[in-house]
Amino acid sequence: MSLALSTLLFEWRRYMAAVMALALSGLLVLAMTGVFLGIGKGFTAQIERSSADLIVMQPGAKSLFGGPSGVPRRFIPQVYNHPEIEEVQPFDMAGGSFQSVKDVDPTMSQADRARQGAPKMNWVSTQIIDTTPGAVTIPIDYSQELIDALRQPYTVAMDETTLPKLGVKLGDKALYNGKTVTVVGVLRGYPSMMQPTIVMSRDTLRMMGQADTGPRVGPLMIKLKNPARAAIVAAQLDEMGKGQWKVWTRQQLADANATALFEEGILVIIVAGCAVLGLIIGVAITWQTLRGAIMANIKEFASLRALGVGMGSLRRIVIELSFWVGIVGVLAAIVLTWGLSVLAKAGAVLIVLHPVLLMIVGAFLIGIAMLSGVLSMGILKKSQPADLLR
DSSP, X not given: OOHHHHHHHHTHHHHHHHHHHHHHHHHXXXXXXXXXXXXXXXXXXXXXXXXXXXXXXXTTOOSSSSSOOOEETTHHHHXXXXXXXXXXXXXXXXXXXXXXXXXXXXXXXXXXXXXXXXXXXXXEEEEEEOOSTTOTTSOTTOOHHHHHHHHSTTEEEEETTTHHHHTOOTTOEEEETTEEEEEEEEXXXXXXXXXOEEEEEHHHHHHTTOOOOSSEXXXXXXXXXXXXXXXXXXXXXXXXXXXXXXXXXXXXXXXXXXXXXXXXXXXXXXXXXXXXXXHHHHHHHHHHHHHHHHHHTHHHHHHHHHTTOOHHHHHHHHHHHHHHHHHHHHHHHHHXXXXXXXXHHHTTOOOOOXXXXXXXXXXXXXXXXXXXXXXXXXXXXXXXXXXXXX
C-alpha cells in the first residue's frame, strides 16, 4: 500500500472536508443534469418502455425532440414488406382542453360560481395506445387491468403527478374537449413536468373525433419476430427505404434523445453554471483542506527529506494523495446522488444517472482534487529537516 493511500486511510478525518466538498460538487451537477434527463425520459417513456424494437422517422430527424419525426402513412405497408416485421403502428399524439367535472358542476348556484371563480381549464397532451393484446404501442409496465380499463369507451389514464394538476382522482369524470371521460388508471413513472399528459386508446380518440386519418402519421413503432436481430433489420430497412426514412433501434433513439436535451441552450447554461459553481466550491474547500492536512503532517514530510527523499518524490505523494481524495469524493457523490434519486422517485420525480454522465462528472471531480493538490504543493517548502531539531 502506498504512503499516500495509507495516510488517507489512517488520517481520514483530516481529509473528510475535502471529500465532502467534492461529493457535494458532484451532487450539484449530477442532480441538476439528472432532473433534466428525467424530464426528457418522461416525454419519451411510452416509446422507450414499449415492446417496439425499431422506430422509423424522417431522415432529417435527430431525435424525438429534433425536428419533425412523423412520416407518410404509405410507409406502413412498405415496412411490412420486410419478412421479419411482426407489427407496425404509428406513435400518434393529440391534445385538447381538460376540465374536472367538479369545476363545471351544473347544480352549483350562481353565487357559488362567482365565489369559486372561473372554471379551471387545462390544455393537455394526449398519448395514444392500441388496446389489442400485445400491441406494440403498449408500454411493457402497463398492467392487464389498466389495458382492459382503457379498452372501454371514453376512458383515460394519467400519471400520479398529473392528478393534482388537473384536479381529478381515480374514478372521477372530466371533460375532454367538451366530452365526458372517466379516469380509470393511475400511472407511475410517467411524469409530465411541463404540460399535463393523459393516455387514451386509439378507439376513444376516434370517438372524440380526433383520429388522425390524414396522409401523415407519427413515428412508426415496429415489433420484430426476433428482437435480437434489431440492428440487422434496421440496416436492411434503411436500404429498402432508399433515403425516404431513418430507422432507429430503441436504444439508439433513447441515446439520441438524451443528447438532444443537451443541445438546448437554457439547459447548457444551467448545467454549465452548476459546473462552474461546483468547480469554485470544490477547489476552494479541497485546496484549503489539503493544505491544512499537509501542514499538520509537515514534520513527517521533513523527516522524509532528512532521510534523503527529494522534493519531487514528496510532490508525487501529494498528487497521489489528491488523486485518492478525488476517487473517494466521486464514490461519495454517486452514493449521495443515488440516495437523492430514491427520495425523488418516492415523490414521482425522475433523476436519471447516465453512465456517460457519471464518467464525465467523475473525471471533473478528480480534476478538481488534482488541481487542489497542485495548489497545495507550496506548503512543502516548509518541510525543512533542520526544523526537526527545534
